[in-house]
């Protein structure tokens with residue numbers, strides 16, 4: 001390189017340098033992962049579909065005001081589109097400040113189970129008349145018998161869940177019985193990663 005090179009020469013040189021650095025970077029990626037240069041440019045740490053949908057169910061559960069069990073549900077169609085989402089809560093206009101979140105209260109009218117709409121039921125109701133035939137339900141808790149009736153009647157084909165903590169209870173055994181009869185598959189979901197951190201400053 002001559003010290004007396006013109007502005008034009010310098011920019012040509014810079015272009016060449018940039019080109020050669022790009023080629024070098026691509027070559028390194030090819031050597032390290034065996035992919036073609038184009039493919040190797042994608043983000044390596046993206047969410048797979050199942051983790052993504054279950055994470056949506058978990059995020060939705062965070063909206064629930066139930067002090068014992070927050071449940072979230074997310075319904076997805078065959079094209080991987082989220083068609084509905086829901087969490088457990090009281091019906092519209094039934095205020096959380098008026099209705100009880102208590103359980104096994106001595107006053108039978110003060111038990112949350114009389115009033116709560118379950119996450120799966122809310123998701124189905126939130127689907128806004130979209131057909132749910134052939135869809136998959138991601139839920140953080142295995143569906144109870146009442147939600148299972150809705151699942152079957154709405155045409156949901158597959159259920160993935162995280163917790164099955166009430167499996168021994170009659171309601172949940174009845175669920176399995178109905179799901180089996182209706183040939184709806186259900187399985188425990190094992191996420192591929194332990195946690196997903198959402199940081200609002202992370203953009």
Ligand SMILES: Nc1ccn([C@H]2C[C@H](O)[C@@H](COP(=O)(O)O)O2)c(=O)n1
Nearest residue numbers: 068069071088116118119142143144
């Ligand atoms: N599959 C389910 C099961 C239960 N829920 C709701 C109903 C209650 O709000 C809560 C369970 O409370 P716990 O008996 O654990 O005190 O979860 C639901 O949304 N979906």
Ligand SMILES: [Zn+2]
Nearest residue numbers: 118144146147
């Ligand atoms: Zn239920």
